[in-house]
Amino acid sequence: xxxxxxxxxxxxxxxxxxxxxxxxxxxxxxxxxxxxxxxxxxxxxxxxxxxxxxxxxxxxxxxxxxxxxxxxxxxxxxxxxxxxxxxxxxxxxxxxxxxxxxxxxxxxxxxxxxxxxxxxxxxxxxxxxxxxxxxxxxxxxxxxxxxxxxxx
Amino acid sequence: xxxxxxxxxxxxxxxxxxxxxxxxxxxxxxxxxxxxxxxxxxxxxxxxxxxxxxxxxxxxxxxxxxxxxxxxxxxxxxxxxxxxxxxxxxxxxxxxxxxxxxxxxxxxxxxxxxxxxxxxxxxxxxxxxxxxxxxxxxxxxxxxxxxxxxxx
DNA sequence: TTGACATGTAACTATGTGTGTTACATTTTG
DNA sequence: CAAAATGTAACACACATAGTTACATGTCAA
Numbered sequence: 413x414x415x416x417x418x419x420x421x422x423x424x425x426x427x428x429x430x431x432x433x434x435x436x437x438x439x440x441x442x443x444x445x446x447x448x449x450x451x452x453x454x455x456x457x458x459x460x461x462x463x464x465x466x467x468x469x470x471x472x473x474x475x476x477x478x479x480x481x482x483x484x485x486x487x488x489x490x491x492x493x494x495x496x497x498x499x500x501x502x503x504x505x506x507x508x509x510x511x512x513x514x515x516x517x518x519x520x521x522x523x524x525x526x527x528x529x530x531x532x533x534x535x536x537x538x539x540x541x542x543x544x545x546x547x548x549x550x551x552x553x554x555x556x557x558x559x560x561x562x563x564x
Numbered sequence: 565x566x567x568x569x570x571x572x573x574x575x576x577x578x579x580x581x582x583x584x585x586x587x588x589x590x591x592x593x594x595x596x597x598x599x600x601x602x603x604x605x606x607x608x609x610x611x612x613x614x615x616x617x618x619x620x621x622x623x624x625x626x627x628x629x630x631x632x633x634x635x636x637x638x639x640x641x642x643x644x645x646x647x648x649x650x651x652x653x654x655x656x657x658x659x660x661x662x663x664x665x666x667x668x669x670x671x672x673x674x675x676x677x678x679x680x681x682x683x684x685x686x687x688x689x690x691x692x693x694x695x696x697x698x699x700x701x702x703x704x705x706x707x708x709x710x711x712x713x714x715x716x
Numbered sequence: 717t718t719g720a721c722a723t724g725t726a727a728c729t730a731t732g733t734g735t736g737t738t739a740c741a742t743t744t745t746g
Numbered sequence: 747c748a749a750a751a752t753g754t755a756a757c758a759c760a761c762a763t764a765g766t767t768a769c770a771t772g773t774c775a776a
Contacts, residue, residue, distance in 0.1 A: 423668045437722070448765060453723065470773030471721045486671070515699040516575045519638070523686040531679035538671050547667040589751070600736060605752065622744030623750045 421445050422455065422489060423543065429465070430481045430540050435474030455493065462492035481540035490535060573597050574607065574641060575695065581617070582633045582692050587626030607645065614644035633692035642687060 425441055438449040438456075445452060456475060459465045466478040477484070551557065577593055590601040590608075597604060608627060611617045618630040629636070703709065 420665070420668055420672060423672075424665050427664050427668070435722095439722090449723090450725085450766070451764065453725085454764095457724080467723060468773080469721085469723045469771075471775075473722045473773075475723095486675075511702050512579050512699055513572070513576050515695050515702055516572055516579070518698065519690050519695060520572060520575075523638075523683055523690070526686060527679045527683035530682045531675055534675040534678060538675070543667050543671060546670065547664055550663050550667055587751095591751090601752090602737070602754085603735065605754085606735095609753080619752060620744080621742075621750085621752045623746075625744070625751045627752095 419490065419493065422459070422493065423486075423540075426465075426477065426484065426489075426540055427543060427547065429475065429477045430544060432476075435468060435472065435476050437474040441475065458492045459489070462488060464488060464492060477540075481544060482542075484540045485536050486538040487532060487535035571642065571645065574611070574645065575638075575692075578617075578629065578636070578641075578692055579695060579699065581627065581629045582696060584628075587620060587624065587628050589626040593627065610644045611641070614640060616640060616644055629692075633696060634694075636692045637688050638690040639684060639687035 421444075425436075425444060428444070429436055438452045441452040441456070442449045456465055456467070460467055460478075463478055464484055466476050468474065468476070573596075577588075577596060580596070581588055590604040593604040593608070594601045608617055608619070612619055612630075615630055616636055618628050620626065620628070
C-alpha cells in the first residue's frame with residue numbers, strides 16, 4: 413500500500429469499524445487493505461496513540477473505535493498517521509542568506525499557508541459520522557439499505 | 565537536491581537568469597544548486613520543453629530565459645517540472661465498487677480540489693517579475709541596490 | 717495452568733524513486 | 747579540426763516505505 417493512499421484506506425477501515433459490533437483483527441484489516449497484519453498494526457499504532465482506536469489482545473480481541481464517530485475528524489487522522497507534509501514542495505533552505513532566495517521562500521510560504529488553511533478547515537469539518545451519512549445517502553440513491561451490504 | 569526543494573532552487577536560478585546578459589552553463593547552475601551538471605540539464609530539460617528557457621550548444625552557449633519574466637508564472641514552472649502531486653494524499657482506487665470508499669473519495673477529492681484551486685490562483689499570480697520586484701524591495705529595506713550583489 | 721488467539725515489535729529483505737556519476741554522442745564556434 | 751557546450755543513456759548509490767519472519771507479551775476459557 414503506497415503512502416499516498418494510506419489515508420483513504422484508513423478512513424475506509426474506520427468506517428467499517430464504526431459499524432462493527434465486534435473488534436476487528438489485524439488480519440481482517442490486512443485483507444481489506446490488500447496488505448499484511450504487521451503493516452496494519454504499524455499503521456494503526458499511530459491512531460491508538462492518538463486515542464482514536466483501541467486494541468485488545470487475546471481471543472476475541474482486535475481493534476475498536478475509541479471515540480464517537482462524530483468526534484473523529486479527518487484532521488485528527490491526518491495528524492495521527494504522521495502528517496506527511498501536505499504539499500509536495502518546500503524551501504531550499506529555511507534561513508537563506510541570499511536575498512533572492514528569501515523572496516522566493518516568502519512567496520512559496522505564503523501560498524502554502526493560504527492553501528493549507530483552506531484544507532485544514534475542510535479536514536476539521538469532515539468526521540467519520542459525516543462520511544457515514546454521506547455513505548447512506550449514496551446507498552439511498554440506488555435504493556438500498558446499509559444492512560443489504562457487507563464486504564471490505 | 566531533494567525533489568521537494570527543486571521548485572525553490574529553480575526559481576532561484578531563473579531569477580538570476582532573468583538578470584544575466586549571457587547564457588549560464590549547466591556547470592554554473594550545478595554549483596549554484598549544490599549538484600552536478602547532468603542533474604541541472606535534466607531538471608531544465610522540462611523547462612525547455614515548456615518553452616520557458618532556451619539552451620544553446622557550443623562555446624558561449626548555455627541557458628537563457630525564453631520569455632519575459634512577467635510571463636513566467638509559478639504555475640507554469642510547477643507544471644513544467646513534472647508537477648508532482650500537490651497534496652500528499654490520494655485515493656486508494658479511482659473507481660471503487662465499494663460505496664464506503666466512494667464516499668471517502670468524494671470527500672477527499674472535494675477538499676483537495678478546493679485547496680488546489682486556492683493554490684493555483686496564487687501560483688498564477690506569482691511571476692518571475694513579481695518575485696524580482698519583491699527582491700528589490702528587500703534590498704531597499706536594507707539600503708542596498710541590486711548592483712551591489714553578485715552571488716549564487 | 718495450559719493452549720489458543722491476538723497484539724507489539726525488532727530485525728531483516730525487497731522495492732521503488734530520485735540523485736549522482738560516468739561515458740559518449742551531438743552541435744556549435746572560431 | 748579542436749574546444750566548449752548541451753543531450754542522453756546507463757549504471758551505481760542512497761533513502762524511504764512496504765512487506766515478511768520471528769518471537770515476546772498479554773488474555774481468555776476450559
